[in-house]
Amino acid sequence: MTPHVVTEDREAADVEHVRWLTPDQQRCWRAYLEGTARLSEALGRQLETEAGLSLAEYEVLVRLSESDGRTMRMSVLADSLAHSRSRVTHTVARMEKHGLVARQTCSADGRGVNCHLTDAGFARLEAAAPGHVAQVRESLVDVLDDDQLRVLGEAMAAVAAAIGR
Amino acid sequence: MTPHVVTEDREAADVEHVRWLTPDQQRCWRAYLEGTARLSEALGRQLETEAGLSLAEYEVLVRLSESDGRTMRMSVLADSLAHSRSRVTHTVARMEKHGLVARQTCSADGRGVNCHLTDAGFARLEAAAPGHVAQVRESLVDVLDDDQLRVLGEAMAAVAAAIGR
DNA sequence: GGTCCATAATTGAAGTCTCAACGATCCGAT
DNA sequence: ATCGGATCGTTGAGACTTCAATTATGGACC
Numbered sequence: 001m002t003p004h005v006v007t008e009d010r011e012a013a014d015v016e017h018v019r020w021l022t023p024d025q026q027r028c029w030r031a032y033l034e035g036t037a038r039l040s041e042a043l044g045r046q047l048e049t050e051a052g053l054s055l056a057e058y059e060v061l062v063r064l065s066e067s068d069g070r071t072m073r074m075s076v077l078a079d080s081l082a083h084s085r086s087r088v089t090h091t092v093a094r095m096e097k098h099g100l101v102a103r104q105t106c107s108a109d110g111r112g113v114n115c116h117l118t119d120a121g122f123a124r125l126e127a128a129a130p131g132h133v134a135q136v137r138e139s140l141v142d143v144l145d146d147d148q149l150r151v152l153g154e155a156m157a158a159v160a161a162a163i164g165r
Numbered sequence: 166m167t168p169h170v171v172t173e174d175r176e177a178a179d180v181e182h183v184r185w186l187t188p189d190q191q192r193c194w195r196a197y198l199e200g201t202a203r204l205s206e207a208l209g210r211q212l213e214t215e216a217g218l219s220l221a222e223y224e225v226l227v228r229l230s231e232s233d234g235r236t237m238r239m240s241v242l243a244d245s246l247a248h249s250r251s252r253v254t255h256t257v258a259r260m261e262k263h264g265l266v267a268r269q270t271c272s273a274d275g276r277g278v279n280c281h282l283t284d285a286g287f288a289r290l291e292a293a294a295p296g297h298v299a300q301v302r303e304s305l306v307d308v309l310d311d312d313q314l315r316v317l318g319e320a321m322a323a324v325a326a327a328i329g330r
Numbered sequence: 331g332g333t334c335c336a337t338a339a340t341t342g343a344a345g346t347c348t349c350a351a352c353g354a355t356c357c358g359a360t
Numbered sequence: 361a362t363c364g365g366a367t368c369g370t371t372g373a374g375a376c377t378t379c380a381a382t383t384a385t386g387g388a389c390c
Contacts, residue, residue: 018295025306028318032305033224035321036201037247038328044378054346059198074369082202087347089370094346111355111368130183140197141190143327144320151316153193155309156200162308163203209348219376240338252377254340259376276338276385 039139046135051128056083056091057100058132061125064101064117071116073106082164100124204304211300216293221248221256222265223297226290229266229282236281238271247329265289 021029040055047053053061063080064070072080078088092115095101100121106112117125141149186194205220212218218226228245229235237245243253257280260266265286271277282290306314 018298019302020298021301021306025314028314028321029301029306031318031322031325034247035324036205038325040201041247042328048378056346075367078369082199082206084206084348085369086349086371090347093370106368109356109368113369133183133185136186136194137184139328140324141186141194143323148316148320148323149190149193151313152320153196155313155317156193157196158308158313159200159305160196160203163207163304213348221376238338239340243339249378250339251341251379255376258340271338274338274386278339 042139043135047132050131053128057095060091061121065125071114074113074115077115207304208300212297215296218293222260225256226286230287230290236279239278239280242280
C-alpha cells in the first residue's frame with residue numbers, strides 16, 4: 001500500500017528508488033484487501049455458525065474426502081492447502097479431538113503421519129457443504145460474470161506460482 | 166468448495182437443490198484460496214521481519230497518515246479497514262503501547278475515541294513502506310498485466326459491495 | 331426530564347495462527 | 361557402519377482474532 005503522504009516531502013535526490021504504486025494500481029490493491037477481508041469474514045462466519053467448523057477445518061475435510069482411501073500424509077495436506085505444517089498439525093489435532101479425523105503413523109516412512117477422514121468427519125462435510133457452497137456463490141461466484149471469475153482465477157494462480165517457488 | 170465425492174451417492178430425488186460449482190468455477194475458487202493464502206503469508210512475513218509490524222498495524226498507520234490531522238475515530242478506522250471494532254481496539258491498544266498512536270476521547274461525541282498517529286508512528290510507516298510496496302509488486306502487481314490487475318480490482322470491489330450491506 | 335433504544339468502544343476468555351526449538355527418522359557419502 | 365545433513369511432524373509460548381458481555385453516551389419520543 002502506498003501512503004501518498006509519504007511520497008511527498010521526499011527529496012529529488014537519488015537515494016530512494018521506490019517504485020510506488022500508481023493510483024490505478026493502488027485502487028486495485030485496496031479493493032483486493034477489502035474484498036478478501038470481507039469475503040473470508042463472511043465465509044468463516046457462515047461455516048462457524050451453521051456447521052461449527054473453521055474454514056481451515058473445512059478445507060482439510062475436503063482434501064481428505066477427495067484423496068485415495070480418504071487419507072493423506074500431513075506434509076501433503078499442508079502443501080496442498082498452502083498452510084504451514086505447524087498450522088495443519090494444530091488444526092488436525094483439534095479435529096481429531098472432535099472425532100473428525102484419525103492419525104496413524106505411516107508404515108512406509110517412520111517419520112510420516114497419515115491423516116484419515118472418519119465416517120463422522122465425512123458426514124460432517126456432507127452436512128456443511130451445501131451451506132458453504134451457497135455462501136461462496138452468494139459472495140463471489142454469482143457476483144461476477146464468467147470472464148471476471150476466469151481472470152480472477154488466472155490472476156490468483158499466477159500470484160500463487162510467483163510466490164510458491 | 167465442492168467436494169465432488171459428496172455429489173455422488175446423492176439420490177435423484179428433489180430434496181436437495183444445491184447448485185454445486187462447475188469444474189471451471191471450482192478451479193477459480195481454489196486458485197483464489199491458494200493465492201490469497203500465499204500472498205497474505207508473504208506480505209505478513211516481509212512486514213514482520215523487516216519492519217516489526219503486522220499487516221493490520223501497517224494498514225492502520227496508512228489510514229491515519231492519510232486522514233485530516235492524522236486522526237480518525239475508532240469506528241471510522243474500523244469501517245475503512247473492514248475490520249471488526251474489537252479487532253481494531255486490540256490492534257490500536259498494542260500500537261499505543263509501542264508509541265505508534267495515541268488515543269484521546271472525542272470532544273464532539275462523548276462515546277467516541279480519536280486515534281492519532283504520533284511522529285514515531287509516522288516515521289515507522291516511512292521506514293516500512295518501501296519494503297512493503299516492493300513485496301506487493303513482486304508478489305502481485307508486477308506478476309499481472311494491466312488488464313488482469315484491473316479486472317481483479319473490479320471483481321474484488323464487486324465482492325466487497327455484495328457483502329458489505 | 332425520564333424512558334427506551336441505538337451506537338461507541340472496551341474487556342476478557344476462548345479459539346486460532348506463527349515462530350523457533352525440538353526429537354525422530356531417513357538417506358547419501360565416506 | 362556411521363556421520364551429517366535434510367525432512368517430517370510436533371510442541372509450547374506468544375501474538376492475533378473472534379465472540380459475547382459490559383459500560384457509557386447520545387438521541388428520539390412522550
